Amino acid sequence: SAVISQKPSRDICQRGTSLTIQCQVDSQVTMMFWYRQQPGQSLTLIATANQGSEATYESGFVIDKFPISRPNLTFSTLTVSNMSPEDSSIYLCSAIGWGTATYEQYFGPGTRLTVT
Amino acid sequence: AQSVTQLGSHVSVSEGALVLLRCNYSSSVPPYLFWYVQYPNQGLQLLLKYTSAATLVKGINGFEAEFKKSETSFHLTKPSAHMSDAAEYFCAVSVGAGNQFYFGTGTSLTVIP
Numbered sequence: 001s002a003v004i005s006q007k008p009s010r011d012i013c014q015r016g017t018s019l020t021i022q023c024q025v026d027s028q029v030t031m032m033f034w035y036r037q038q039p040g041q042s043l044t045l046i047a048t049a050n051q052g053s054e055a056t057y058e059s060g061f062v063i064d065k066f067p068i069s070r071p072n073l074t075f076s077t078l079t080v081s082n083m084s085p086e087d088s089s090i091y092l093c094s095a096i097g098w099g100t101a102t103y104e105q106y107f108g109p110g111t112r113l114t115v116t
Numbered sequence: 117a118q119s120v121t122q123l124g125s126h127v128s129v130s131e132g133a134l135v136l137l138r139c140n141y142s143s144s145v146p147p148y149l150f151w152y153v154q155y156p157n158q159g160l161q162l163l164l165k166y167t168s169a170a171t172l173v174k175g176i177n178g179f180e181a182e183f184k185k186s187e188t189s190f191h192l193t194k195p196s197a198h199m200s201d202a203a204e205y206f207c208a209v210s211v212g213a214g215n216q217f218y219f220g221t222g223t224s225l226t227v228i229p
Contacts, residue, residue: 043219048216
């Protein structure tokens with residue numbers, strides 16, 4: 001299985017600023033995703049992070065607000081731009097493995113963001 | 117289109133009692149099905165998965181789930197609840213290897229001493 005780490009684990013940010021969250025996987029993976037989980041709710045897919053090309057965003061999420069990079073097979077970043085209190089949430093990075101692990105999706109521990 | 121329905125957003129059981137968390141899915145193709153557990157302030161951990169092999173799947177921590185195609189269900193069970201089982205549980209469906217997962221809304225399990 002893949003082990004995923006995220007930095008920072010939590011942050012408190014002021015309205016109007018931006019935060020970049022890093023996601024590092026300990027092995028090569030096929031696909032990487034970014035999710036948002038608002039308090040007491042399920043996971044909402046923000047986008048698929050594509051290696052070397054623009055991310056694929058789900059309905060309701062745009063690149064200007066959530067720019068994503070994936071420069072290689074094991075690393076991705078999500079930026080939450082021009083933050084407002086409504087962006088307070090947990091942001092989760094996930095990845096799907098190679099070979100026999102392509103059925104499984106692994107998750108990072110999440111980044112807990114509070115916007116004041 | 118794929119979707120997952122988890123019946124019961126909150127389930128309470130006594131310690132030692134049977135745990136049953138319900139999940140029904142909708143899929144236009146044979147699905148792959150998953151259960152994840154999320155402990156407070158942590159990410160999601162894979163409990164078990166169904167990928168078209170045995171219909172009764174055993175996972176970690178004594179949990180198991182049975183794929184029933186006729187009922188489009190993949191309910192999660194554990195014979196005897198432990199206090200450490202208190203967590204949020206998510207059911208998910210995928211249409212195949214390397215594809216997007218669709219998550220249910222989650223079930224919060226409380227274990228009463």
